[in-house]
Amino acid sequence: MSTIPREGIKASEPLRPEPATVLDVITETPNIKSLRLAFDDESLMQSFSFLQGQVGQLSVPGAGEATFAIASPPSQREYFQFSVMKTGVVTTAIHELRAGDRVAVRAPMGNTFPTDDWKGRNIVVIGGGIGMAPLRSLFMYLEDHRDDYGGLQLIYGARTPKDVCYLDDCRQWEAGSDIDFVTSVDT
Amino acid sequence: MKFIAAKKIPDLLGLLARDARVWAPLVPEDSADTLLFLPWEPGAEVDLERFTQVSPKKLVMPGSEPLFSFSYSMAVDCERLEIGDARGVPGAGGASDADGAGEAPGAATVLFGARACDARSLTVLDALFGLEPGEAYNDPLYRARRAALTVVTLACTSCDAACFCSSWAEGPASTEGSDLILYPVEGGYLARGVSDRGEALLVLDIWEESEQPLPELAETDRVPFGTLNTKLLEIFSDMDFWERATERCVSCGYCTYACPTCYCFNIFDEMRGSRDGERCRSWDACMFYLYTLETSGHNPRPTIAHRYRNRIGHKFSYYPENQGTTLCTGCGRCIRGCPVGLDIRDVLRGAGER
């Protein structure tokens, strides 16, 4: 566990989050938004690293804190992204955020995918709906390390066409010549 | 061996209270049949005979505590958010101020008159909450309170029908978690230091020497744990058993809140006005429906049987598996105080025979 980064969590105060700013809000579907964030502390942001599939705790102080997968790849150093479906108290507060608003984050936490063990093999990533969030981070990591792996296939489904997340990414994956992208909807 | 006469106990408490907040078994005003660990003040009469209704765990894990404060303000061009420390927003009537246990983590505290089961429960909690920074989990608030706590244990020469600490190897003779142990003997108490901190207390100018032998300690009921930990996994899906075992349960949180080892908590934000607030941590209990209710409306533990099964499984199967120790020390509070007479030992024995 010690090799997993925890820069955004103070060893002495792991329960206390770090202030961060909303850089951008992307409306993915009628009930899913993606937030691009950066820690206010610039040196922390510079040293901040995580592994594909790790999670973070996003706070809207006053509403509460909840766990979300980091949806951006480790190579993205300008910001980190959470994709959030509106369901309860915290997620409703998150959906009300706009660029410039302040939040607080404890990250990274949790585990990663054993991507080192996959080297040289064909990889199929299968996800659905908002469950795509950590897989977006993973798949983008795999693309960043394209040479280490064999065939890359992404199978992504959603309940209806309206519920498909990451449309811009999907278009790029579809256009990509060296990846196999399959998408499907239930209705 | 060091000895103190019973009538000099208030003097001892007075000495301890010079450098620390002392918590001892006291009868609250207007409630003669209640005994609780409460802050001792000169003149208060400690009860070293009966058992307390609620464990002293609040000294390391308060009923509520602020984790940090936060404050929104408007700057010229944008909204600002400040994340403060754990002591609350000044003047905002911070968490736990009326509770007494909400003292700053790290303030010197003496727990006086804990029983061996209570003292040992601290080491059981240490297995999870006492880890150092860098280990898997790290709870600085718990560690600060724990490090500042001195435990003066009262050895049990008698017990009641709810006690079952003899189910574990050392039973009432366990010294785990104690700094100093007082043994009731004729006319007073023999004292034995367990830790350096306890030995240091024996230097106080209040002890006499005594030739009295250590008293015989109580022998309580025993629950045969045996292979209960695996048995509980085997009967996990035996809902008939769990439903019958919990028929009289009304799903209150007394057993968990009185328990010296139950540690579940909830974290939530409380606003103090419209711009300031605190993130708080409070006790929570797996016996509550809301404890596992998910945002979607699904509840994986919808019935009392599901919830009680978790309580038993956590204490006697999962925690031993993960932390190497039973999440129970046999203090018997959950039995003594259960409003409907549910005896955890009956359920454990019933599970063993299933």
Place this chain on the structure above:
Amino acid sequence: MADLVTTIKQTLKDVELVLGWVRDPATGVAAPARFHTEEEAEAAVFDSTCVHNLAVHLPRLKGRRLGIVAKGCDARSVVELIIEHEAEREDLKVIGVGCGSILDVKKIWRRFGYGVEIDDRGDSLELGGERGPREDFLARKCHGCLEADPDIYDLFVGESAGGPAGEISGGREEPHPLSAMLEDLAPAERRAFWREQFSRCIRCYACREVCPMCFCRDICIMQTQVPHWAGGEVNARESEMIQHIRVSHLAGRCTGCGECERACPVGIPLMLLMDEQNRAIEDMFGYRAGDSLRARPPMQTFSIEKDLWGDEE
């Protein structure tokens, strides 16, 4: 209790299960139980340690055909639950028991130790060898007993008391022991008294969970995050607040069974609040919760048409 056992067995021919009491072998006192079969019913008992109000289980078992063994005070809760549609009269077989007053087992245990042998001689009490006056250890609700015999029952077991339990009752006129003390206090002192009492509260919600009329339970606003009407912290301020919410929600519904105070592990005199309110409701509306199936609870009865248009249909 051959009579009780026979009656429960008879009832079981008609219902799914019967709520009653068994004797806990470890302590010798009664504990609540459910009898599903005639064989299980053999263990049924009724004695002066049957302090629990079993009506608390009725809302949770709503929709099932049940039997319930009920003392006079418990039957008042059954009545109130039927009025509020949390139990259906036709689904219920009430086995009334003649009650000669009940012991405060918790008080006995806390004074003499858990599991101390209780020998109830009817006129006196022997506790672990010590003999004492029985009145000192009666459940407090018995001091305000309205009638020992249940108001509604399908079958009756034991001896009818023909009025309040034993000779000890002064009806509801008998105030809470702390009532006089509190009445002498100035408002600020009363407030300080309650702050002090609630500073002990651990928010275990035992008061709520043992209350037959607190059937919101899992969605109780004392605990919910949405709506966030009560703060989540464990402190005197919040505990006092949530108890006020509970008390006012029980206005005209509390039957005075005393379970909340009995269950409170830290000895908060909750019935002091309930008694005061019950008395106020009785003075204002002449209503006592649990008196009659035909009564309409004053705080839940209104007539818009009459008030607006001034004439009845």
